Amino acid sequence: xxxxxxxxxxxxxxxxxxxxxxxxxxxxxxxxxxxxxxxxxxxxxxxxxxxxxxxxxxxxxxxxxxxxxxxxxxxxxxxxxxxxxxxxxxxxxxxxxxxxxxxxxxxxxxxxxxxxxxxxxxxxxxxxxxxxxxxxxxxxxxxxxxxxxxxxxxxxxxxxxxxxxxxxxxxxxxxxxxxxxxxxxxxxxxxxxxxxxxxxxxxxxxxxxxxxxxxxxxxxxxxxxxxxxxxxxxxxxxxxxxxxxxxxxxxxxxxxxxxxxxxxxxxxxxxxxxxxxxxxxxxxxxxxxxxxxxxxxxxxxxxxxxxxxxxxxxxxxxxxxxxxxxxxxxxxxxxxxxxxxxxxxxxxxxxxxxxxxxxxxxxxxxxxxxxxxxxxxxxxxxxxxxxxxxxxxxxxxxxxxxxxxxxxxxxxxxxxxxxx
Amino acid sequence: xxxxxxxxxxxxxxxxxxxxxxxxxxxxxxxxxxxxxxxxxxxxxxxxxxxxxxxxxxxxxxxxxxxxxxxxxxxxxxxxxxxxxxxxxxxxxxxxxxxxxxxxx
Numbered sequence: 434x435x436x437x438x439x440x441x442x443x444x445x446x447x448x449x450x451x452x453x454x455x456x457x458x459x460x461x462x463x464x465x466x467x468x469x470x471x472x473x474x475x476x477x478x479x480x481x482x483x484x485x486x487x488x489x490x491x492x493x494x495x496x497x498x499x500x501x502x503x504x505x506x507x508x509x510x511x512x513x514x515x516x517x518x519x520x521x522x523x524x525x526x527x528x529x530x531x532x533x534x535x536x537x538x539x540x541x542x543x544x545x546x547x548x549x550x551x552x553x554x555x556x557x558x559x560x561x562x563x564x565x566x567x568x569x570x571x572x573x574x575x576x577x578x579x580x581x582x583x584x585x586x587x588x589x590x591x592x593x594x595x596x597x598x599x600x601x602x603x604x605x606x607x608x609x610x611x612x613x614x615x616x617x618x619x620x621x622x623x624x625x626x627x628x629x630x631x632x633x634x635x636x637x638x639x640x641x642x643x644x645x646x647x648x649x650x651x652x653x654x655x656x657x658x659x660x661x662x663x664x665x666x667x668x669x670x671x672x673x674x675x676x677x678x679x680x681x682x683x684x685x686x687x688x689x690x691x692x693x694x695x696x697x698x699x700x701x702x703x704x705x706x707x708x709x710x711x712x713x714x715x716x717x718x719x720x721x722x723x724x725x726x727x728x729x730x731x732x733x734x735x736x737x738x739x740x741x742x743x744x745x746x747x748x749x750x751x752x753x754x755x756x757x758x759x760x761x762x763x764x765x766x767x768x769x770x771x772x773x774x775x776x777x778x779x780x781x782x783x784x785x786x787x788x789x790x791x792x793x794x795x796x797x798x799x800x801x802x803x804x805x806x807x808x809x810x811x812x813x814x815x816x817x818x819x820x821x822x823x824x825x826x827x828x829x830x831x832x833x834x835x836x837x838x839x840x841x842x843x844x845x846x847x848x849x850x851x852x853x
Numbered sequence: 854x855x856x857x858x859x860x861x862x863x864x865x866x867x868x869x870x871x872x873x874x875x876x877x878x879x880x881x882x883x884x885x886x887x888x889x890x891x892x893x894x895x896x897x898x899x900x901x902x903x904x905x906x907x908x909x910x911x912x913x914x915x916x917x918x919x920x921x922x923x924x925x926x927x928x929x930x931x932x933x934x935x936x937x938x939x940x941x942x943x944x945x946x947x948x949x950x951x952x953x954x955x956x957x958x
Contacts, residue, residue: 631955633868639958669934699925700925
């Protein structure tokens with residue numbers, strides 16, 4: 434009898450999981466993916482939309498057309514999961530029973546959780562770029578912005594792609610210089626953490642980047658309120674940062690149905706999951722992948738890609754009654770655009786902070802780690818094609834392993850603590 | 854990394870004084886770290902936050918943010934700032950003997 438596998442969410446993680454499972458099982462599994470619509474957005478492209486260097490139409494494709502023919506996509510919204518009876522309740526009243534459930538619903542943006550953020554001034558001088566609509570609105574505002582103080586603010590962790598707000602600051606600096614108005618604009622990066630770079634080696638290698646680009650830094654600022662009319666961010670401990678244009682990364686949470694599903698998630702709605710096997714703590718036949726889970730690593734597409742291999746192997750083991758393998762090591766890598774046709778690349782996992790070296794081959798690279806280069810920028814641009822043609826189909830990229838490699842990295846250079 | 858002596862025990866801390874081995878922590882060490890950070894006495898409300906922080910880190914591998922503390926520790930955000938001035942999540946992590954909350958780079 435065919436296994437019934439239900440996957441909630443058809444973004445990066447859900448799509449690559451469905452395709453890997455279909456390739457493994459063929460007709461031996463019935464795979465259903467649920468998502469609310471048929472629009473798959475290439476999220477790394479959102480960063481470039483405000484600068485007019487990425488067209489909004491070119492980063493949206495059909496979800497269905499990224500799935501193998503054997504996978505069924507149902508559009509609908511999830512009300513809750515009953516892990517006790519292995520059923521998903523959909524908002525239209527129908528029920529989806531499963532043998533194995535994969536939660537891949539990503540992270541949700543919660544701007545309304547910050548007082549005033551979506552109040553007066555929203556989309557006039559208070560913006561974000563984490564959704565397509567917001568990124569397009571910001572493009573219009575940025576086009577006419579030629580003097581004053583521009584503030585980039587991360588309200589609190591965790592957020593998707595934690596380097597994106599820094600990249601946005603770097604690209605803003607470049608954009609304003611190209612337009613010849615940089616001297617009339619003050620750029621300020623406001624973060625809830627105690628630095629722009631919080632890991633020892635990154636801090637040593639990269640701390641000059643902000644100063645070189647004359648970007649001012651405000652740290653340990655937890656935004657409690659946004660006063661759009663007055664042009665002020667106000668922290669929980671009463672400090673203020675004035676702005677003429679604010680670009681804010683709102684609070685993130687899991688998908689709302691997680692909070693309605695018993696002890697499936699934590700208080701933010703992220704699924705409580707074993708960080709190495711990807712099995713949920715709530716039930717043995719429920720797994721989570723990507724941004725939806727509470728893994729102590731970055732929320733990034735590369736993480737979902739590297740998790741894919743472990744997840745599919747462990748679903749097979751679960752269905753065959755074998756012990757799961759604890760093989761996901763927290764591996765993530767990210768390009769960081771620094772402007773002027775250059776980018777950084779970082780590679781890390783649960784145990785090892787980003788270190789200098791070469792990637793993916795530690796002898797020949799060709800990409801340098803933790804160092805600005807034109808080659809990294811070209812690789813980031815080329816990655817969009819890899820995303821559609823390799824990542825989403827659930828294929829391994831030749832020469833790139835799911836587990837992080839320490840070859841060629843100077844581990845001794847960095848005192849390691851368990852890192853979050 | 855350097856070694857310091859708290860409450861008669863020598864332990865490893867990082868450059869900012871966060872314990873490198875959470876298992877070396879005890880309540881006397883917590884009280885001493887707190888005093889050095891200007892928190893003279895750890896009240897029951899302080900302990901509620903410190904214990905929540907520490908337990909959550911040991912369960913999940915990451916230190917909770919201020920928002921998680923506000924939602925789940927039982928102490929509202931305003932009071933967190935009164936108990937742990939300037940950066941409640943960072944200071945409670947330090948007192949609780951767990952690594953500093955970090956970003957990815």
